Amino acid sequence: MKLSPKLKSALVFLLKLTVTIVPAYFVYRNIVGDPDWDIGDLYRLFSTKSLLPLTLAVLCLALSNFTACLQWKLLLERQGVNLKYGHLLKLYYVGLFFNNFMPGNVGGDVKKVYDIRMQGGQDSVGAGLTATFFDRLFGLFFVTLFTLGMGLLFFMHDDAQRAFMWPSVWIFIGFCALLGGLCSRRLGRLGHKVFSRILPKGISSRMERMFERFQNFQSKKLMAQITGLSAVTQALRILVHFFCGIAVGVELSISWYFYYIPLVAIVSALPISIGGFGPRELLAQSLFARAGVPGLESVVIQLLAYFVSLLLSLFGGFAFLLGGHPNVSDKETT
DSSP: OOOOHHHHHHHHHHHHHHHHHHHHHHHHHHHHTSTTOOTHHHHHTOOGGGHHHHHHHHHHHHHHHHHHHHHHHHHHHHTTOOBOHHHHHHHHHHHHHHHHHSSSSSHHHHHHHHHHHHHHOTTHHHHHHHHHHHHHHHHHHHHHHHHHHHIIIIITTOHHHHTTHHHHHHHHHHHHHHHHHHHOHHHHHHHHHHHHHHSOHHHHHHHHHHHHHHHTTOOHHHHHHHHHHHHHHHHHHHHHHHHHHHHTTOOOOHHHHHHHHHHHHHHHHSTTSSTTTTHHHHHHHHHHHTTTOOHHHHHHHHHHHHHHHHHHHHHHHHHHHHOOOOOGGGBOOO
8 A cells, every 4th residue: 555645754754653652662761761750850950150151052053053063064065066155054043943843854844955966956956965964974974983982082992982983983984885885986886886787877877977976076176175174173062071071060081072973963863853852862872870879960051052053043943034035246256
């Protein structure tokens, strides 16, 4: 029996809702199951001293959005899409708004691709999709380097913590294989031969064009630029969690955040729950418990970091409500 699109969407949403609620229930049970739990513990986490670290968290995330947008701009330019940075920053914030307020965490990426489509015609769909996908993929690839780096520097000789390096090792290898496969001309030609034999001509032609677009990223200068920007962007976003931890009185070395938060970020990026809720908090609670952080504080840190993201993404909401399509002046002249 063939399911209708509406029914498929409803089933996917129900599945995501289940994946959100079940881990959230275990998070709640772990907190209230503590014999010393009291609702007043939640209020006692905050004080007037929380204002400064929360302000620093907002500034770090805002700065990371500027560097992330610059990385997106560089990738788009390699695809032949030349738009002014100010306009792309607006589109980027609109995408953040959709990521945070849509039931999922990829809606903003779809919105950004659609907005790029509005700039340059039908052919810009592939350009926007390729640049946006590579931007997200490279960010997740780079953030795993922090876990591996921190693991080698601080946790390699700790039997209790060393095991957490293995997921990052396999994720890193997977990202290397995927990025290499997408950007390699040799593998691209091989993939085209395979797809041309098993897929209809129209689809195989699109796959060939997709591989050609990814191969446009083969540039030492571009890779050096986006590597530097990714390092700054991802470090600033981890610092957001660090400052949120300070805001609730958690005194923990920053190395723990660079070791654990990348794993949490990768899990929350998966489109398996609503906005990353549930799996993100459960994983953070489990990981930071090994560093001696109580369950309530570890969850509140994640929620505060998400609140900071919501707060900044409201600028994208305002930009979206103001509307208006870009005009020729939004394009850079070459």
